[in-house]
Amino acid sequence: MTLQYLLPVALILSACSVQSQSQKGPVPAVVEVPSRESQVQFETYVDGLDEPWGFVFTGDDHMLITEKKGDLRIFADGKLIGTPVANIPTVNSGGQGGLMDVALDPDYPDNKWVYLSFSHPLEGSSGPSMTKIVRGRIVNGAWISGQTLFQADSEDYVDTGFHYGSRITFDDAGRLYFSIGDRGLKEQAQDLSLPNGKVHRINRDGSIPEDNPFVGQENAAPTIYSYGNRNPQGLIWHPASGELWSTEHGPRGGDELNLIESGKNYGWPDISYGINYNGTILTEYTALPGMEQPASHWTPSIAVCGLDVYTGDMFPEWKGRLLVGSLAYESLRLVEVKDGKYLGESEILKAEGRIRDVTTGPDGAIYVALPDSIIRMTPAVD
Ligand SMILES: [Ca+2]
Numbered sequence: 001m002t003l004q005y006l007l008p009v010a011l012i013l014s015a016c017s018v019q020s021q022s023q024k025g026p027v028p029a030v031v032e033v034p035s036r037e038s039q040v041q042f043e044t045y046v047d048g049l050d051e052p053w054g055f056v057f058t059g060d061d062h063m064l065i066t067e068k069k070g071d072l073r074i075f076a077d078g079k080l081i082g083t084p085v086a087n088i089p090t091v092n093s094g095g096q097g098g099l100m101d102v103a104l105d106p107d108y109p110d111n112k113w114v115y116l117s118f119s120h121p122l123e124g125s126s127g128p129s130m131t132k133i134v135r136g137r138i139v140n141g142a143w144i145s146g147q148t149l150f151q152a153d154s155e156d157y158v159d160t161g162f163h164y165g166s167r168i169t170f171d172d173a174g175r176l177y178f179s180i181g182d183r184g185l186k187e188q189a190q191d192l193s194l195p196n197g198k199v200h201r202i203n204r205d206g207s208i209p210e211d212n213p214f215v216g217q218e219n220a221a222p223t224i225y226s227y228g229n230r231n232p233q234g235l236i237w238h239p240a241s242g243e244l245w246s247t248e249h250g251p252r253g254g255d256e257l258n259l260i261e262s263g264k265n266y267g268w269p270d271i272s273y274g275i276n277y278n279g280t281i282l283t284e285y286t287a288l289p290g291m292e293q294p295a296s297h298w299t300p301s302i303a304v305c306g307l308d309v310y311t312g313d314m315f316p317e318w319k320g321r322l323l324v325g326s327l328a329y330e331s332l333r334l335v336e337v338k339d340g341k342y343l344g345e346s347e348i349l350k351a352e353g354r355i356r357d358v359t360t361g362p363d364g365a366i367y368v369a370l371p372d373s374i375i376r377m378t379p380a381v382d
Contacts, residue, residue, distance in 0.1 A: 026287055029273065029299040036334065036346045038380060039315075045367060045376040046075050052369040054101035054117075054167075054357050064114060064138075065374070068098035070125075072116070074141070086142040092121035092129040095161015101178075103168040105135070105204060112137045113204070117166040117178055120151065128157035130195065131164045131180040133202070149206035150178065150223060152195045160184040163196075167235035167307070169244070175209055177201050177244060177260075181231030186269035189228050192220035197268060199232060199246065199260050201225040213263030228266040228291065229258070234307025240320050243340060247304035247324055250274035251282055255301045256294035257324070259340045267291035273299045296335075296342035303328035306357035310334070312364025314379055323366060325355035332358060332368060332377075349377065 046052075051068040058064055063075040070091040071084035091099045097119030105113035113135045120132035136146040163181025170176055182189040182197035189197025192214060200223040201212055214220035234247030244260040254274025258266055271285045273294075287293060298304065306325030310318045322335040324345070332349035335342065349355070353370035361367050366377040 027273075027293050027295075027297060030296055030345060032344065033333070034346045035350070036348050037350060040348055040366075040377045041380045042349070042352075042368075042375045042377045044373050046080055046374040047372070048080055049073065049369075049372050049374065051098075051371060052356060052374060053098060054103075055359065055367070055369055055374060056102050056104055057359070057362050058104065058108070060362050063374075064102050064104075065369075066099045066102050066116070068100075069093050070099045070118075072099060072102065072138075072143070074138070081141070083141060085138055087146075088116070088136075088143045089118060089132075089134060089146070090121065090125050091118045092126055093119070094126060094129075097129055097161055097164055100131075100164060100166035101168045103170070106170050106174045114138060115149070115168050115176065117164075117168055119164050119166075122154055122157050128154075128159050130157045130183070131166050131178070133168070133176070133178055133206075135204075147206065149176070149204075150200065150202055156194055156196075158183050158185060158196075163231040163249075165229075165232050167233060167246075169235050169237045170204075171237045171244070172239065172242065174204055175201055176204055177225065177235060177237070179229065179232035179235050179246065179248075181229070181233075181249075182268065186230070189230065189268045190265070190270065192217070192224060192227060195221055195223070197227060197229055198224045199226040199229055199235065199244075211262075225262060226260050226264050226266060228268045228270070230256075230268040230272075232258075233305040234324065235260075236307045236309055236322070238309050238320070238322075238337075239311065240309075241337075241339075243337075245307065245309075245322060245337070247307050249303060249305075250297070250299070250301050252277050252279070253297075253299035253301055255298040255304045257296045257304075257322075257335065257337075257342060258292065258294050259337075261292075264292050265290060266294075273297045274301065295337065295340065301328065302326040302331060302333075303354075306355060306369065308359045310360050310366065312360045312366075314364035315366075323358045323360070325358045325368065327354040327356065330354055332366075 162184030165179030
C-alpha cells in the first residue's frame, strides 16, 4: 500500500506549497491550563531512587522500577529492596540512554513475563546503541529466561545519545507497541527501512503481526506501525476507547499529543510546530498532505514524558482521561480526549520535580516518578 501512497505524496508536496501555506496552524497550541492542584494531596511513596524512568505495579504495594543508570529495583510490601535485580541486560546509560520502560504481560499473574526497553550497546556499555525490547522473569531477585523480542540490525545502531523513545504498551489483543525516537537523526524518521523515529508493533513473543501496515513491503521494516515520530516518551493503549495515544517531544516548541494509527506518517521532520533549539527555522510547514496533524501541541514545549489513562475510582470524574507528565514544566496534566479529539486539559501537580512517568495504581491513586522518588496522589481532604 505504501509505495503507491508515498510517491503521489512526494509529487503533491512540490505542487501544493501555496495550498499548504493556508493550512498553517490548523491545530492551536495548548493555552488554557486551569489548575486543579487543590483537588489533590500527595505523599512520598518510594524514596531513595536514582532517576526512576519507568515503573509498574505487580500487586498492591509491589512494584518494579527502572533506574536510568541500569538497575531494576523491586518495591515489595511497601519497602524498596536494597539489591537491584541481578543479571538484567547491560545498558548504555550515556546521554538520554539507560534502562528505560518496564511493563507486565497482560497475563502476568499466569506467566510472570516482565518486559524491558533499554538502550542496547553493541559491545560493552558504550558506543553505538539502539532501543531494544526483551522479556524475562524475576525469580529470587534475578532475571531469568531472558528473550530478545526486538533488536535492530547492527548496522542501524548509532553513536548519538539522543531520543531512544522506549515506552511499551499492550492493546486488548495482547499485541506489544513500543516507540523508538529518531536518535537525533531526524531525516531517518521518514525512512521506512530504519527502526528510529517510529512506533512499532510486535506480538508478545517477538513475532510480527501479519496485519502490520508494512508487512511484505520492500525496504520497509515489518515491525513499523507508524512513522515520522520524533521522540515518543509517552505511549498508552486506552482500554475504554481502543485508541493508541502518544506524547512526543518536539524540538523547541511542538511537543505533540498524537492518536497513533496503523501506517500513518506523523510528519517529523517535514512538518512541526517547533523550531530549532538555536532559534532557526526547522521547517516552514506545520501541515502537508499525507501527514497527520497532532491532536494538540504544546508550544512552548513542556517536555512531555510518561503517559497513562486514569482508570481508578478515587477520582471518579477523571476516569478515561489521559495523565501527561512533563519534565521541563514539572507538571502533571489531566487531558480530556474523546473520539480521537483533544478537548482540553488542567494541571494537577506543579513544581515538585521533573516528571518521568505516571500510572494509575491498583488502589486508584495516581503515582508519579520524580527525580529520586515516586509519590502517591489522592483526593484532597477538606
Ligand atoms: Ca508530528
